[in-house]
Amino acid sequence: MTVKSRSEKLGQGVGFERIRRITGYLVGTMDKWNDAKRAEERDRVKHSMNGHA
Amino acid sequence: MIQSIIKRDGRVVLYDQNKIAAAILRSMEASQDGNAADAARVANDVQRELEGRFHSQSPNIEAIQDSVERQLMNHGFNAAAKAYILYRANRTRAREANTSLMKTIDEITNIDARISDMKRDNANIDGNTAMGAMLQIGAAGAKAYNEMYLLRPEHAKAYREGDIHIHDFDFYSLTTTCCQIDILKLFHGGFSTGHGYLREPNSIQSYAALAAIAIQSNQNDQHGGQSIPNFDYGMAEGVAKTYRKAFTRRLKEAVEDYLDLNDEDAAIRDLIAKAEEATGETARLESAPAYLEAVNRLLCETYGLSQEKAAKLISRASARAYAKTDRDTQQSMEGFVHNLNTMHSRAGAQTPFSSINYGTDTSPEGRMVIRNILLALNAGLGHGETCIFPIHVFKVKEGVNYNEGDPNYDLFRLSCKVSAKRLFPNYTFLDSPFNLQYYVPGRPETEVATMGCRTRVMGNVYDPTRQIAYSRGNLSFTSINLPRIAIESHGDEKKFYQDLQAMLELVAQQMLDRFEIQASKHTYNFPFLMGQGVWLDSDKLSLQDDLREVLKHGTLSIGFIGLAETLTALYGHHHGEGEEYEKKGLEIIGFMRDFCDKKSQEMKMNFTLLATPAEGLSGRFIRMDQKRYGKIPGITDREYYTNSFHIPVWFPISVYDKIRLEAPYHALCNAGHISYVELDGDTARNVEAFESVVRCMHDFGIGYGSINHPVDRDPICGYVGIIGDVCPRCGRREGEEIPPERVDELRKMYPEMPAFQGIQ
Numbered sequence: 001m002t003v004k005s006r007s008e009k010l011g012q013g014v015g016f017e018r019i020r021r022i023t024g025y026l027v028g029t030m031d032k033w034n035d036a037k038r039a040e041e042r043d044r045v046k047h048s049m050n051g052h053a
Numbered sequence: 054m055i056q057s058i059i060k061r062d063g064r065v066v067l068y069d070q071n072k073i074a075a076a077i078l079r080s081m082e083a084s085q086d087g088n089a090a091d092a093a094r095v096a097n098d099v100q101r102e103l104e105g106r107f108h109s110q111s112p113n114i115e116a117i118q119d120s121v122e123r124q125l126m127n128h129g130f131n132a133a134a135k136a137y138i139l140y141r142a143n144r145t146r147a148r149e150a151n152t153s154l155m156k157t158i159d160e161i162t163n164i165d166a167r168i169s170d171m172k173r174d175n176a177n178i179d180g181n182t183a184m185g186a187m188l189q190i191g192a193a194g195a196k197a198y199n200e201m202y203l204l205r206p207e208h209a210k211a212y213r214e215g216d217i218h219i220h221d222f223d224f225y226s227l228t229t230t231c232c233q234i235d236i237l238k239l240f241h242g243g244f245s246t247g248h249g250y251l252r253e254p255n256s257i258q259s260y261a262a263l264a265a266i267a268i269q270s271n272q273n274d275q276h277g278g279q280s281i282p283n284f285d286y287g288m289a290e291g292v293a294k295t296y297r298k299a300f301t302r303r304l305k306e307a308v309e310d311y312l313d314l315n316d317e318d319a320a321i322r323d324l325i326a327k328a329e330e331a332t333g334e335t336a337r338l339e340s341a342p343a344y345l346e347a348v349n350r351l352l353c354e355t356y357g358l359s360q361e362k363a364a365k366l367i368s369r370a371s372a373r374a375y376a377k378t379d380r381d382t383q384q385s386m387e388g389f390v391h392n393l394n395t396m397h398s399r400a401g402a403q404t405p406f407s408s409i410n411y412g413t414d415t416s417p418e419g420r421m422v423i424r425n426i427l428l429a430l431n432a433g434l435g436h437g438e439t440c441i442f443p444i445h446v447f448k449v450k451e452g453v454n455y456n457e458g459d460p461n462y463d464l465f466r467l468s469c470k471v472s473a474k475r476l477f478p479n480y481t482f483l484d485s486p487f488n489l490q491y492y493v494p495g496r497p498e499t500e501v502a503t504m505g506c507r508t509r510v511m512g513n514v515y516d517p518t519r520q521i522a523y524s525r526g527n528l529s530f531t532s533i534n535l536p537r538i539a540i541e542s543h544g545d546e547k548k549f550y551q552d553l554q555a556m557l558e559l560v561a562q563q564m565l566d567r568f569e570i571q572a573s574k575h576t577y578n579f580p581f582l583m584g585q586g587v588w589l590d591s592d593k594l595s596l597q598d599d600l601r602e603v604l605k606h607g608t609l610s611i612g613f614i615g616l617a618e619t620l621t622a623l624y625g626h627h628h629g630e631g632e633e634y635e636k637k638g639l640e641i642i643g644f645m646r647d648f649c650d651k652k653s654q655e656m657k658m659n660f661t662l663l664a665t666p667a668e669g670l671s672g673r674f675i676r677m678d679q680k681r682y683g684k685i686p687g688i689t690d691r692e693y694y695t696n697s698f699h700i701p702v703w704f705p706i707s708v709y710d711k712i713r714l715e716a717p718y719h720a721l722c723n724a725g726h727i728s729y730v731e732l733d734g735d736t737a738r739n740v741e742a743f744e745s746v747v748r749c750m751h752d753f754g755i756g757y758g759s760i761n762h763p764v765d766r767d768p769i770c771g772y773v774g775i776i777g778d779v780c781p782r783c784g785r786r787e788g789e790e791i792p793p794e795r796v797d798e799l800r801k802m803y804p805e806m807p808a809f810q811g812i813q
Contacts, residue, residue, distance in 0.1 A: 011769040011783075012790040016776050019439050019476065019764040021729065022668060025406070025506055026441045026476055032166075034173045036672025039692035043703040044761075046733045047711055049742060 055103050059113040061148075068111075070100055077121060077133070080140060086132035098124045150197045157193045161186050174669040192223035199225040203570070208563045215677035217560055218532045218670050219567075220612070224276035226570050228579070229607060231277035231504050232526035234587055236264055236287035246270045247580040256298070257378070260291025261385035265392040267587075268407045268443075274582040275526075278406035278505030282522045284426070285411035286497050288385075289418035293337060295381050296418070299374035300336035301325050304348075306373075307366040312356060324351045338375060338417035382421050386429040393442045394434060407443035410481070410502040412468070413453050415460040423464045430478075431471045436807040437771050439764055445478035446503045449751055450492075455484070466744070472760065473743045474773075479503070479727070479759035482751050487720045491520050498523040503757050506666040507725035508610075514653040515605040524589035525606050527724065529567050531560045532612035532665040534674045535641075536694055539622035540682055549623060550644065557611060557648045561660065564609040568658075572601035605658055610724035611649060612665030614674060615694035616642065617701045621687045628714060629700040639717055642698060646721045661724035664697030671696065698722070699729075708732075708746055712753050719756035728758045734775035737762030770799055771806045 019026055022037050033041070055068045074089075074096035081087035087095075099120045103112050118141055125134035157171070165181065166172040172180030172189065179185040200209050203225055211217045221230065243253045246266060254260045264287065268279045281287060305321040308314065328351055329335055334344035345367060352363040393407050411423050426445070433439055447468045448454075454461035468478050481503050483492055488501040491511050498521040501511055510525045533556050542549035576583045576594045586592030589606045617627035619641065620634050628638035645662050652660040671693040684690040695701045698718035700711055708730050715728040728750070736742050743760065750758040765776035769791065772782035783799055785791050791799075800806050 010791055010793075010796055011785050011788075013788050014769055015787045016780070017438075017766040017768060018776075019441075019766070021476055021759065021761050025444055026439065032173060032179070034669060034672060035170045036675070036693040037668060040671060040696075040702055043691070044731050045703055045705055046731045047706060047708045049708055049732075049736055049746075 054109060055100065055107060055112065056109065057111045058117065059111050061114055065111060070096055073099055073117065073121065077125065077137070080125070080137040081130065081133040083140075084132035084136040086136075087130050091128070091130065095121070095124050095128055095130070098127070147201055150201060154193055154197045158190050161189045161193065170672075195223040195225070195227075199223070203566075204563070205566065207559065208566070211556075211559060211563075215674050216534055216537065216556065217563070218534070218673065219563065220530050220532065220665075220670075221276045225567060228275050228574075229277075229571055229604065230527040230529060231275055231279060231508055232271060232582060232588060233280050233282040233502055233504060233510070233522050233524060234267055234271055235498070235523040236267060236281050236283060237290065238524070239267055239585065239587060240287070240290075244585050245580075247273075247584070254291060255294050257288065257291035257295045257382050257385045258388070260288050260294075261389040262392070264288070265389055265396060268393065268405050269396055270581040271587060272405040272407075274579045277508075277527065278408060280408040280410065280502060280504040282410050282500070282502030283414075283497050284409035285414035285419040285422045288382075288422040288426075289414055289416055291385075292378060292382055292418040292421050293335070296338055296374055296378040297336045299377045299381075300340075300370055303373040303377070304366065304370035307370045308352070308356065311362075311366060320355065324348070324355060327351055336371075336374070338378070338421065340371070379421060379425070383425045383428065386422070386425040387432065389426075390429045390440050390443070391434065394440050405442070406505055408446055408503065408505050409443045410446040410448055410500075412448040412461065412464065412478075413450055413483075413497065413500055415453060420461065420464065423461070424467065427464070427467050427471045427478075430475055433475070433773070436768075437773055437805060438766060439475050439773065440477070444505060446481050446757075447472075447478040448481050448483055448500055448502070449747070450483040450500070455751065466740075469744045469747060470740050473737050473740055473762070474764075476759070476761070476764055479757065480747055480750065481757045482755055484751060485719065485754040485756050487723065487754075488756060501756070503725070507664065507727040507757060509723065509725045509756065510608055510659075510661075512659065512661075512723060513606060514659050515657055519589065519606065524587065526588075526608075528571060528604060528607040528609055529564055530610035530612050530663050530665070530724070531564055532614055532663075532667065532670060533557070533560060534615075534678070535613045536615040536618040536622055536688060537674070537678055537681075539619040540678070540685070540688065542623070544623060546623065553641075553644065554648070557645065560611050561609075561648075561652050564611075564660075565656070568604070568609065572599060572604055574600050576600070608659040608661045608724055610661045610663040611645065612663035612667075612697075612724070613642075613645065614665055614667050614670055614697060616698045616718075617695040617704075618688045622685070627687075627701060627704070628698075629704050629706055629710075635714060638698070639721070642718055642721045646723070649723075662722050663724035664718065664722040664726040666725075667694075667696055670694075697726070702731075709749060712746075712749050712755060712758075716750075716753040716755050720754065726756050728755055729761050730758070732760055732762045734763050768807065771803060 020041055022033065027033060057065050058068050059065055074092045077095050078089055078092035081092055102120045102124065122134055122138060125137060160169055160171060161180065178188060180189055199222060212219050240253055240263065243251055247270060251263060254263050264281060271279045301321060305317050308321060309317050328344060328347040331347050332344045334341045348367055349360060349363045352358055352366065353360055393405060411426065430440060430445055453459055454465040456462060472478055481501055483489065483500055491499050493499045500522065501509060502522040503509055504526065508527050511520055511522060513520045538552045538556060539549055542552060576598050577596045582588050583591040583594060583600065588603060590603045594603065616638055620627045620638055624634055624637055626634045628634045649660040649662045675689055675694050678689050682689055698715060700706055700714055711730060712728065719726045730746055737760065746760055763775045766773045767776060767780040767783060770780060770783035772780055779786055783791055
């Protein structure tokens with residue numbers, strides 16, 4: 001934990017938040033997810049809008 | 054001569070033959086096989102055997118117990134021997150459970166949640182906080198007790214070994230899962246939270262504030278999430294009350310200004326009361342013409358105004374009251390969302406797990422609520438963060454909001470725009486046949502509403518006159534490890550179905566056992582849920598009554614995981630890989646649904662089939678199955694089993710096909726279901742494209758669906774959108790710093806940028 005004053009540089013060590021949906025609800029940052037769900041999120045592929053059967 | 058013995062913990066204590074005889078007698082009594090004299094004789098022989106083996110040395114407990122088993126059998130007390138062995142095994146299991154419990158508590162106490170997977174089992178509980186850890190320790194203790202004392206041995210074995218998963222097992226002896234709170238019924242006449250009495254609210258501000266409190270209060274009575282099925286209809290009443298007061302006040306001001314009078318308060322109130330009495334109407338966002346005429350007439354009579362002038366004053370008052378009401382509604386909705394993201398429940402370990410359903414109220418007040426809750430969701434929290442709670446569920450219905458020309462079509466369009474940015478709302482489709490069958494226009498309680506991650510309650514075998522969404526919920530659910538049954542049947546379809554049938558029976562029995570515990574609770578155990586009449590028919594109970602009958606309005610749900618892996622194990626392919634496997638998938642899930650329907654008729658209780666949410670479960674089953682079977686390609690070779698009936702997340706497929714293949718399972722899984730589509734960020738931000746996906750879901754008969762797309766945020770500059778390696782606003786990479794001059798520059802361009810100061 002560090003105390004920053006305004007004049008200091010901002011952002012050091014601060015990551016981006018990546019909000020994702022698991023089991024229907026959102027979780028603010030993925031470090032709260034369990035290992036299996038993290039793996040599942042990693043494996044997700046995007047679905048294309050074309051290719052209607 | 055045996056003088057002393059060695060206990061398990063290594064202590065040496067005096068030998069006492071009576072203790073051995075007493076233990077033998079207990080087994081004899083339990084099995085009705087032998088009496089006290091028999092027990093003494095067997096104990097004598099145990100002592101003789103021990104003296105023969107150990108002479109004057111001290112035997113340990115295990116050696117003594119071995120000898121007791123042998124001597125019981127030597128004497129022909131076979132039933133007593135069996136009881137003794139069972140007792141010993143149970144004691145061993147209890148000791149092991151104690152050790153494992155202490156290890157678990159040790160991990161909760163000492164290991165950072167970022168390292169401990171177990172502490173991240175539920176992402177909504179922060180295991181690093183004092184109250185979160187306390188909750189986890191309590192849960193661990195309750196689970197150990199429940200397994201040891203409340204489960205039948207066959208259920209305990211199935212649970213322990215991962216054939217089934219009993220959800221919310223820590224709450225096994227305590228409560229039920231969730232409830233749809235009819236917020237209007239609760240508010241009428243006021244209510245008590247269990248910690249204090251609240252009067253019936255009188256403005257949109259208090260409606261919204263009390264709605265959050267209702268969710269919080271009920272969350273403390275149940276282990277699952279909480280939902281409001283009628284958020285728009287409910288809040289609309291608050292809007293109407295706010296408008297009515299605002300109209301009176303603005304009319305007073307208009308009259309005072311025009312006639313240069315002071316203190317017309319009493320006179321205007323009197324006038325409004327007369328108009329209300331004469332017409333049976335009140336001022337509304339769109340007031341009835343008769344009401345406005347009455348106000349006009351009374352204004353003319355009281356102040357000697359022309360009809361035209363009176364109309365002008367009324368029109369000005371109406372416009373100002375409208376603006377005031379809209380502003381109040383906007384602030385109330387923002388406050389509601391902020392509350393649900395920041396308020397605590399369950400001793401501070403969680404924010405309440407909450408959902409709100411809306412979209413179908415076409416009254417001007419209801420529309421004002423829907424528009425403002427969507428705008429609040431769109432705006433995000435204080436620094437523009439995406440709101441995690443509540444889950445917003447937009448109810449889609451033809452003739453109400455689905456097609457151009459429908460009264461709420463504009464709000465449906467707005468919802469697409471918001472969801473494309475914020476991931477919520479999700480969509481529930483009232484036109485899908487399994488939902489439409491319950492729908493009665495003008496009766497919002499017949500509109501399907503969704504609880505939290507997916508739970509749905511509509512049909513009611515126990516009371517077919519009450520097939521409604523309001524005031525009901527799930528009692529408990531248990532999920533089946535479907536891939537394991539498939540692996541064990543080695544491609545033999547007949548064996549698969551036999552084993553599945555047996556597993557369904559086992560789960561049904563286990564949930565009935567749990568129901569017995571739940572049914573014997575009393576109204577006073579649930580001061581809010583039952584005490585305030587939130588649950589259906591609980592308002593007819595006295596404080597001492599048990600809950601058996603009213604709980605039967607709820608559902609007992611059998612869940613499953615990994616249909617894709619199951620099909621692969623049985624037939625070599627999953628249901629995304631060809632028509633043949635599509636059919637096989639529907640047969641399996643159809644078989645399970647049939648079982649639930651038959652069980653429902655047999656018991657006159659609501660057994661339903663659930664596409665399990667599987668947060669903790671996705672890893673639990675497969676870890677056990679990898680130990681048993683190794684990594685079988687396409688079945689156990691990943692870190693998770695595929696959720697419920699989903700096409701595997703890694704399988705390339707179009708939006709259209711994914712929706713088409715998953716939709717039929719929504720009809721089968723009547724306890725709850727959800728389908729996701731993953732869009733890339735650019736497509737998601739194209740509102741036309743986004744809407745076309747929602748329409749595709751509607752047209753294929755999806756019950757409940759949502760669209761996933763990346764939502765990232767840089768906490769430094771406040772940018773919300775897609776962030777690859779570099780933030781498109783401030784240009785920094787993850788973990789990089791930006792110089793203060795650049796911060797000042799950015800702040801000029803983006804005044805809403807978070808002030809990032811102090812402790813981080």
